Amino acid sequence: MSTPKTILTVDDSRTMRDMLLMTLVDAGYDVVQAEDGEDGLVKLGDRRPDAIITDINMPKLDGFGFIEAVRADPANRSLPILVLTTESEMDRKERARMAGATGWIVKPFNPTKLLDALRRVGA
Amino acid sequence: MTRDSRYPTLSADAMASIRAVFFEECEENLSALETGLLALQEGAEDWEIINTVFRAVHSIKGGASIFSLDALIDFAHLFESALSQVRARELALDGGIIKTLLKAADALTDLVRAARVGQEVDPAVVAPLIDELANLVAVVAEDDDGFGDLAFTPVPVTLDSLEGPGSSTGLTLHFRPAAELYAKANDPVLLLQELERLGAMEVTLDRSALPMLGDLQADESYLAWTIVHSVGDADAVREVFEFVQGDCQLEIIGETKPLLPQAEIAPAAATPVEAPVASNSQAAANPGQTIRVDLERVDRMIDLVSELVINQSILIQRMAAEPLSNRAEVNAVLEDLDKLTREIQDSVMAIRAQPVKAVFQRMSRLVREVEAMTGKSVQLVTEGDATEVDRTVIERLSDPLTHMIRNAIDHGIESKEQRLAVGKLAQGTVRIAASHRGGRIVIEVSDDGAGINRERVRAIAVERGVITADANPSSEEIDNLIFAAGFSTSEAVTDLSGRGVGMDVVRSSVQALGGRISVTSVEGRGSTFTLSLPLTLAVMDGMLVSVGGHSLVAPLTTLIESFQVNAADVRRLGPSSAILTIRGAPVPLLDLASVMGFASDQTESGRRVALLVEDDAGGRAALLVDEILGQQQVVIKSLEANYRNVPGVAAATILGDGRVALILDVSGILALQRRTFATPGPQTQAA
Secondary structure (H helix, E strand, O other), rough: OOOOOEEEEOOOOOHHHHHHHHHHHHOOEEEEEEHHHHHHHHHHOOOOOOOOEHHHHHHOOHHHHHHHEEEHHHHHHOOOOEEEEEEOOOOHHHHHHHHHHOEEEEEOOOHHHHHHHHHHOOO | OHHHHHHOOOOHHHHHHHHHHHHHHHHHHHHHHHHHHHHHHHOOOOOHHHHHHHHHHHHHHHHHHHHOOHHHHHHHHHHHHHHHHHHOOOOOOOOHHHHHHHHHHHHHHHHHHHHHHHOOOOOOHHHHHHHHHHHHHHHHOOOOOOOOOOOOOOOOOOOOOOOOOOOOOEEEEEEEHHHHHHHHOHHHHHHHHHHHHHOEEEEEEEEOOOHHHOOOOOOOOOOOOEEEEEOOOOOHHHOOOHHHHHOOOEEOOOOOOOOOOHHHHOOOOOOOOOOOOOOHHHOOOOOOOOOOOOOHHHHHHHHHHHHHHHHHHHHHHHHHHHHHHHHHHHHHHHHHHHHHHHHHHHHHHHEEEEEOHHHHHHHHHHHHHHHHHHHOOOEEEEEEEOOOEEEEHHHOHHHHHHHHHHHHHHOOOOOOHHHHHOOOOEEEEEEEEEEEOOOOOEEEEEOOOOOOOOHHHHHHHHOOOOOOOOOOOHHHHHHHHHOOOOOOOOOOOOHHHHHOOOOHHHHHHHHHHHHHEEEEEEEEOOEEEEEEEEEOOOOOEEEHHHHOOOEEEEEEEEEEEEEEEHHHHHEEEEEEEEEEEEEEEEEEEEEEHHOOOOOOOOHHHHHEEEEEEOOOOOOOEEEEEEEEEEEEEEEEHHHHHHHHOOOOOEEEEEEOOOEEEEOHHHHHHHHHHHHHHOOOOOOOOOO
16 A cells, blocks of 8 residues: 555644544545644644645634745645635635635535545645 | 535544534633633734634634534624624724623623533524624625635636536536646646546647747746536536636636626735734733643542552651651651652642633623623723632632622622712722632632621611621621621522522632631722632641540631630530630630530540630630640541531541541531520520
8 A cells, every 4th residue: 555645734723623633534644733824834844745734714823824834935836735714715715825725625624525625636 | 414424434433522622622712712802802902812812703613513503603603704804904893892792702602502512592692692793794894795805817708608507518628727826736637637537528738838948937837728528517617627716717618507706706906915913922822731631530640649648647657656766767758758748749739720710701701791780880800810729619619709799799889870979980890809828719809889888787687686786796797797697688689699699608608618708898999808718629737636536637727726724714604515715705615525426435624625716707616625636637538428418527537547537617516506505595696
């Protein structure tokens, strides 16, 4: 079997982190968790995850800032970043894209859609 | 979609554990929400606070959606909308709006708690707030479609064929990625793969835009594709391009449905700009690192440490019996052991210690509710929120505090008109302050109201037989009459603060915690209730005495002094009652052996040692004992939990030698004695 793909999840809500963790692990991914943008950058470090899933509303460093910081490193140019957003936050979706997000996952959280979205960005 | 089918991959156990985490997190969010709103109310218009408040509600909504908690989701959504307008500075934060937000936070708390136990909140409670929030949200013109702020290149779409629905002639797509598509790590190859999942297709690469090698820019986009797809479902196709919308040109030809609204909207002139979030302001939102531990484990540890304390004192006692020559070397080690044991005990107790903030916070809700009921305007000021005390004490602090605050607002604080008339601010202040004093926690509840009306208290006390008509109590004694049993009746208090409970009940619940309560009051300036409680209910310092061959422990907090009884100072009143005069003041003298019902081999007159004790109400008595064995820290073992409630006995403990000793309930003993004394006439005893 090939090495499992690694996903970095960044969310300040434990509930959401747990939900992501259980769904992703169940689907055969390795998961690295971070609880806000700053923590996300630390956890990313020199890692080369296959994708990042990040929340937007977070303390310390929000999702926009986090994505911009990740993208600022040329090495992460082709790293897919999915943002967790809600249907009512269209403007945030756009802002996340401007920051460099590859795609998004609409809350309420749906495991099937999450895995679909990962596949769509090649992770 | 049912909940089961939504999370087919997750086991019931996994979902249950996530649910538990969700509700735990909800409590944290609710607390952050209230703290934040209160800070905003204080006038701190801090961007990070507004953000924290918003995030708290947002997070609750997000989690609730996992579990389809619809009532909670809907309310949180509305709440979030209002907060989002505050955040966008579309809604100015004035006192009225913050009040609404605070009430909404209360309602959200109710909804969360109800959802946790699978219940529903009475719609009548939430409905008014839904209206209030909806009004706030409606004040700002709503951009209802939610697309108004979109900033992207419109997708040119050819309206070649708008045939009737059901035509499945397939679609032709012209897809030309822009450079931005690549910059966001999207990949045309993946998009084509996705398209292929929908059905058979034929792809043609258009590389006509590709320049000569020398002109090639690494981050430019030169390729385009034309796809002839067998599937006619344009929505499904559009979904594939969802992530790259605006980062490509996409023409869908042969589609059978009207266009997406997005494609018809002109791009907004400007991107919404939000003030940057200060990334270095870590604020109070993120205190030190913590771990979560099951409470049972902590309790188990406390039990073990308690055993250790007992063992250590056994060791010290055994050593004391040894000849001095054997002891000398061991003594230094024993002293260290003693010190270490106490330190471990303190550290373990500190794990259970929690700041009183949690209880204080609940009080602000109470104040709002009582304000609404009484029509008075009251500001709650809290001090020493971070003061820590054992969680069992915290849990049992809520009721007495609730009652005292209700009382303070209902009886203490005057109406706005009355306050203005005497030159006070229309808004009254209730202050709760916690601090550590001499190994105890002291909580003061004060108000700047009218103070205790002593004339009226005295009249009621006489009327209810608490004191005699000719008694001449001092001001302080009058103030403390309100704690006397039988003082508060439904007539003496209003429906609001009364609720069938008087201050005597508050006093007894405080006493049950090993605490004391007293009041001071200045007419026209307000009253202060002072509550003093032990930091923990698990151990206490006691005076070990022996009576009739039994060991008993008198709580050190009740002990005033111990002394030799001089027969000349004793005046007998009857077979079982006597008065002892100490420095001119008479106190009842009780033979502890007969109070406890011990068969005595020593005559009462043979006992010459007594403890002068005082109960929480200030009542005193001298207790005759055989011998004073010394001061000792004891671990409290509930007698009620292990046996049953025994009058005059507060609890039990295990002594160093392994024997069980009863811990005296001094208030209980004095009450027993009072009953004996009071038999001839009910008015002998003042409070």
